Amino acid sequence: MTAVRIVEVAPRDGLQNEKVNVTTETKLALIDRLAQAGLTEIEATSFVSPRWVPQMADHDAVMRGLVRRPGRKYPVLVPNLKGYQAAVEAGAREVAVFASASESFSQKNINCSIDESFARFAPVFESAKADGVAVRGYVSCVVGCPYEGFVPPEKAADVATRLYRAGCFEVSLGDTIGVGTPASVKRLLDKVAAHVPLDKVAGHFHDTYGMATSNVYASYEAGLRIFDSSVGGLGGCPYAKGATGNVATEDVVYLMQGLGADTGVDLDALIDVAQWISEKLGRSVQSRVARALLAK
Ligand code: HMG
Numbered sequence: 001m002t003a004v005r006i007v008e009v010a011p012r013d014g015l016q017n018e019k020v021n022v023t024t025e026t027k028l029a030l031i032d033r034l035a036q037a038g039l040t041e042i043e044a045t046s047f048v049s050p051r052w053v054p055q056m057a058d059h060d061a062v063m064r065g066l067v068r069r070p071g072r073k074y075p076v077l078v079p080n081l082k083g084y085q086a087a088v089e090a091g092a093r094e095v096a097v098f099a100s101a102s103e104s105f106s107q108k109n110i111n112c113s114i115d116e117s118f119a120r121f122a123p124v125f126e127s128a129k130a131d132g133v134a135v136r137g138y139v140s141c142v143v144g145c146p147y148e149g150f151v152p153p154e155k156a157a158d159v160a161t162r163l164y165r166a167g168c169f170e171v172s173l174g175d176t177i178g179v180g181t182p183a184s185v186k187r188l189l190d191k192v193a194a195h196v197p198l199d200k201v202a203g204h205f206h207d208t209y210g211m212a213t214s215n216v217y218a219s220y221e222a223g224l225r226i227f228d229s230s231v232g233g234l235g236g237c238p239y240a241k242g243a244t245g246n247v248a249t250e251d252v253v254y255l256m257q258g259l260g261a262d263t264g265v266d267l268d269a270l271i272d273v274a275q276w277i278s279e280k281l282g283r284s285v286q287s288r289v290a291r292a293l294l295a296k
C-alpha cells in the first residue's frame with residue numbers, strides 16, 4: 001500500500017489567525033487528540049514575535065506542556081535564530097523555517113527581503129546541524145501572492161531549491177491564498193522536480209477557492225506523498241469574506257482512502273477531533289467529509 005505522510009498544522013496554521021481566544025490547555029488537548037487519532041507529525045506552535053502573532057504567544061507553555069507520545073513529532077515554526085533558540089530551549093527537536101516566493105509577502109510576513117530571510121536562516125541551519133535538530137522549509141505564495149498577484153513557478157522553484165540546498169530535509173510548497181488549480185500546481189511541481197526530489201517535497205494547500213483537495217489529488221498524481229493539512233479545515237477568519245484555512249485533514253484522509261493510500265489516521269477519531277475543536281471555537285465543523293459523516 002502506498003504510504004502518505006500527513007503533517008497536521010491545525011495547532012499552528014489553523015489557530016494563528018483565530019479571533020476566538022484559545023487557551024493553552026485547549027491547544028494541548030488538541031495536539032494530543034490529534035496524536036491519538038494517528039497523526040504522527042503535528043506542528044505544535046510557532047516561536048515568532050508575540051507582537052506579530054499574539055495567538056502563538058504561549059509557544060513556550062505549549063512546548064513544555066506537550067504529552068510526547070512515542071512515534072510522534074512536534075515541529076515548530078521559527079523565523080530566526082532567536083526563535084530557534086527559544087524553541088530548542090523549550091524542547092523542540094524539529095523546526096521549520098519559512099521563506100516566500102514573493103518579495104512583498106516576505107516583507108509583510110517577516111519584515112525582510114527573501115535574501116535577508118536566507119541570511120537569518122543561516123545561523124539556524126548551523127545551530128540545528130550542531131544540535132541534531134531537523135529543519136523543514138516552507139515556501140509561501142508558490143502560485144500567487146496577495147500583494148503581487150501571479151507568482152512564476154520558476155520563482156517558487158528557485159526558493160524551494162535554495163531551502164533544500166541550505167539543509168532542509170523537506171520543503172513544503174505553500175499556496176498561501178489558495179489560488180492554485182491542478183494545472184498551475186502541476187506546472188509548479190514540474191519546475192520544482194528539476195531541482196528537488198519529489199519525495200522531499202510537501203504540498204501545503206489553503207482552500208480559499210475550493211481547490212485544495214483537487215490540488216492534493218493533482219500533486220499525488222504528479223508523485224507527491226507528503227501533505228500538510230488542518231483538522232476541520234481550520235484557519236483563516238470566518239468574518240473575512242473568502243478567507244479559509246488549510247485543506248481539511250479529514251478530506252485528505254478520505255481522498256487517500258479512496259486511492260488506496262495509507263495515512264495511518266483513524267478517520268472516525270479525526271472527525272471527533274474536528275467536531276470537538278469546532279465547538280471550542282464556537283462554530284459548526286466546516287469540512288465536507290466531517291459534515292457528511294456526522295450527518296449519517
Ligand atoms: P522584526 O520586527 O523585523 O524583528 O520582526 P527584529 O529582529 O527587528 O526584532 C524586533 C523585536 O522582535 C525585538 O524585540 C526582538 O527581540 C523580537 P524588542 O527588542 O523590540 O522587544 N523578536 C522576537 N520575539 C520573539 N520571537 C522571535 C523574535 N525575533 C525577534 N523569533 C519577525 C521579524 C520575523 C520576528 C516578525 O516579523 C515575526 O514574528 N513574523 C512572524 C510572522 C508569522 O508568524 N506569520 C505566519 C506564519 S507563516 C505562514 O503562515 C505561511 C505557512 O503556513 C505556509 C503558507 O501557507 O504559505 C508556513
Ligand code: MG
Pocket residue numbers: 013174176204206
Ligand atoms: Mg499556511
